[in-house]
Amino acid sequence: xxxxxxxxxxxxxxxxxxxxxxxxxxxxxxxxxxxxxxxxxxxxxxxxxxxxxxxxxxxxxxxxxxxxxxxxxxxxxxxxxxxxxxxxxxxxxxxxxxxxxxxxxxxxxxxxxxxxxxxxxxxxxxxxxxxxxxxxxxxxxxxxxxxxxxxxxxxxxxxxxxxxxxxxxxxxxxxxxxxxxxxxxxxxxxxxxxxxxxxxxxxxxxxxxxxxxxxxxxxxxxxxxxxxxxxxxxxxxxxxxxxxxxxxxxxxxxxxxxxxxxxxxxxxxxxxxxxxxxxxxxxxxxxxxxxxxxxxxxxxxxxxxxxxxxxxxxxxxxxxxxxxxxxxxxxxxxxxxxxxxxxxxxxxxxxxxxxxxxxxx
Amino acid sequence: xxxxxxxxxxxxxxxxxxxxxxxxxxxxxxxxxxxxxxxxxxxxxxxxxxxxxxxxxxxxxxxxxxxxxxxxxxxxxxxxxxxxxxxxxxxxxxxxxxxxxxxxxxxxxxxxxxxxxxxxxxxxxxxxxxxxxxxxxxxxxxxxxxxxxxx
Numbered sequence: 001x002x003x004x005x006x007x008x009x010x011x012x013x014x015x016x017x018x019x020x021x022x023x024x025x026x027x028x029x030x031x032x033x034x035x036x037x038x039x040x041x042x043x044x045x046x047x048x049x050x051x052x053x054x055x056x057x058x059x060x061x062x063x064x065x066x067x068x069x070x071x072x073x074x075x076x077x078x079x080x081x082x083x084x085x086x087x088x089x090x091x092x093x094x095x096x097x098x099x100x101x102x103x104x105x106x107x108x109x110x111x112x113x114x115x116x117x118x119x120x121x122x123x124x125x126x127x128x129x130x131x132x133x134x135x136x137x138x139x140x141x142x143x144x145x146x147x148x149x150x151x152x153x154x155x156x157x158x159x160x161x162x163x164x165x166x167x168x169x170x171x172x173x174x175x176x177x178x179x180x181x182x183x184x185x186x187x188x189x190x191x192x193x194x195x196x197x198x199x200x201x202x203x204x205x206x207x208x209x210x211x212x213x214x215x216x217x218x219x220x221x222x223x224x225x226x227x228x229x230x231x232x233x234x235x236x237x238x239x240x241x242x243x244x245x246x247x248x249x250x251x252x253x254x255x256x257x258x259x260x261x262x263x264x265x266x267x268x269x270x271x272x273x274x275x276x277x278x279x280x281x282x283x284x285x286x287x288x289x290x291x292x293x294x295x296x297x298x299x300x301x302x303x304x305x306x307x308x309x310x311x312x313x314x315x316x317x318x319x320x321x322x323x324x325x326x327x328x329x330x331x332x333x334x335x336x337x338x339x340x341x342x343x344x345x346x347x348x349x350x351x352x353x354x355x356x357x358x359x360x361x
Numbered sequence: 362x363x364x365x366x367x368x369x370x371x372x373x374x375x376x377x378x379x380x381x382x383x384x385x386x387x388x389x390x391x392x393x394x395x396x397x398x399x400x401x402x403x404x405x406x407x408x409x410x411x412x413x414x415x416x417x418x419x420x421x422x423x424x425x426x427x428x429x430x431x432x433x434x435x436x437x438x439x440x441x442x443x444x445x446x447x448x449x450x451x452x453x454x455x456x457x458x459x460x461x462x463x464x465x466x467x468x469x470x471x472x473x474x475x476x477x478x479x480x481x482x483x484x485x486x487x488x489x490x491x492x493x494x495x496x497x498x499x500x501x502x503x504x505x506x507x508x509x510x511x512x
Binding site for chain 1: 388389391395397398401
C-alpha cells in the first residue's frame with residue numbers, strides 16, 4: 001500500500017508542477033497583454049469572461065482549430081520538427097528546477113522536484129542551449145527570408161549571451177560550491193553580515209545584473225528581442241508557423257521565461273526560502289501546534305508558495321521591462337555582450353575564485 | 362563609408378543608467394494608475410461635436426408634411442451625384458413634392474453641400490454615424506428611412 005502511495009506521489013508531484021507551469025504559461029500571455037494595456041492607458045483583452053480572464057482559453061481553442069499551414073519547402077521534416085525541438089528542450093530543462101523543500105509525510109517521501117539531478121545546473125544550461133537549434137532549423141526550413149534572418153540573429157545572439165550566462169552560473173557554482181540546485185537554494189538561508197538575507201543577489205550583485213541581462217537575451221525578450229523584431233522581420237523565426245506549431249513556439253518562449261525566472265530565484269533570490277527565517281524553524285513553529293508530519297507538509301506547501309510568488313515577481317519584471325524599453329540595434333546588442341557583460345563576468349569570476357581560494361586555503 | 366558622429370560626453374548620471382530606472386518607474390506609475398482613455402465602442406460611443414455630419418434626415422413641418430419641395434438643389438450640388446429625386450405635383454398648383462427621394466450612402470461623401478444648398482431646411486444631417494447593413498440596397502436611403510418626424 002505504501003509503495004503504491006509513494007509511486008502515486010512520485011508521479012503526482014511532477015504532474016502538478018506541469019499543470020502549474022502550463023497555467024503560468026497561459027496566464028502570462030494574458031497578464032502581459034493586460035499589463036501592457038494598463039501601462040499604455042488602454043483596456044486590454046476584456047471580452048472573454050470578466051476582465052477577459054478567459055482569454056488564454058479562447059486563444060488555445062483558436063490555435064487548436066486554426067488551419068495548420070505547412071510551407072512548401074524541401075525541408076518539410078525540419079519545418080515540422082523545429083517547434084518540437086524548442087518545446088521539448090525548454091520543458092525538459094524545466095524538469096531540473098526544484099521548486100520546494102522535499103519532506104517526508106507519514107513515511108512517504110515527497111520530493112519537490114521532477115527529477116533530482118545532482119548536476120542540475122549543467123542540465124538546465126545544456127537543454128536551454130539546445131532550444132536555439134530549433135530556432136535556427138525552424139528559420140531555415142521556413143524557406144523565406146525573414147525567418148532565416150531572425151534565426152541567424154537568434155543564433156548569434158543566443159550563442160553570444162550564453163557566454164556571460166554560463167560565466168555567471170560558474171560564479172554562483174563557485175560561490176555555493178555545488179552543482180545541485182536544491183542545495184544552492186538551501187545554502188541561501190540565514191543572514192549575511194547580520195542584517196541581509198544570505199541571498200545570491202547580496203553575495204554576488206554584479207553576477208546578478210549580468211545574469212538578468214543575459215537571461216533576458218536568452219529568452220529573446222525586449223530589449224533583446226531582435227530575433228522576432230516585428231518592425232523589421234515580420235515576426236522572426238516563427239513568421240511561417242501557424243496553428244499549434246505557433247502555439248508550441250509561443251509556449252516554449254514563455255517556458256524559457258519561466259526557466260530563466262526560476263534560475264534567477266534559485267541562484268540569487270533565496271530559492272523557496274523566506275528571508276531571515278530558516279525552513280527548520282518554520283517546521284518547529286508549526287510542530288508546536290500540529291503533528292510533526294503535518295507541520296512538514298504545511299511548511300513545504302508554504303515554501304512552494306514562496307517560490308511561486310518569487311518566480312511570479314521575476315516574471316513581472318520581465319513583462320514590466322518589455323513594455324518599458326525599446327530594443328537595441330544589433331551591433332549594440334553584440335557590443336553589450338562582448339564588451340561589457342563578458343569582461344565583467346570574467347573579472348567577477350576571477351575575483352570570486354581568488355577570494356574562495358583565499359578563504360579556504 | 363559611414364560618418365562616425367562623436368557621441369556626447371556622458372556624465373555620472375548617464376553612466377549609472379538612471380534613465381532606465383526612470384522609465385521603469387514611469388511605466389509602473391501608469392500600471393498602478395489603472396486609467397484608460399479607451400472608448401469601448403459598441404457599448405459607449407464617442408460624443409460627436411456640434412455640426413457633425415452624419416446620416417441625412419428629411420424634416421417635416423407642423424402639419425406633418427415633408428418640407429422638401431423637390432427643387433433638385435441638393436441633387437445638383439451633390440459632388441458624387443448620390444441623390445436621386447422624382448418629383449410629383451401637389452394640390453397646391455405652386456408647389457411640388459418628392460415622389461421618391463433616394464440618397465445612396467455608399468456613394469455619399471458626407472460633405473454636407475446638399476444641406477447647405479437646401480433652400481427650405483428640409484434636408485439636415487443627424488449625428489448618427491454607426492449604420493451598417495448586410496446588403497448594398499439597405500444603404501440606399503428612401504423617404505421612409507430618411508423621414509424625421511420630430512427634431
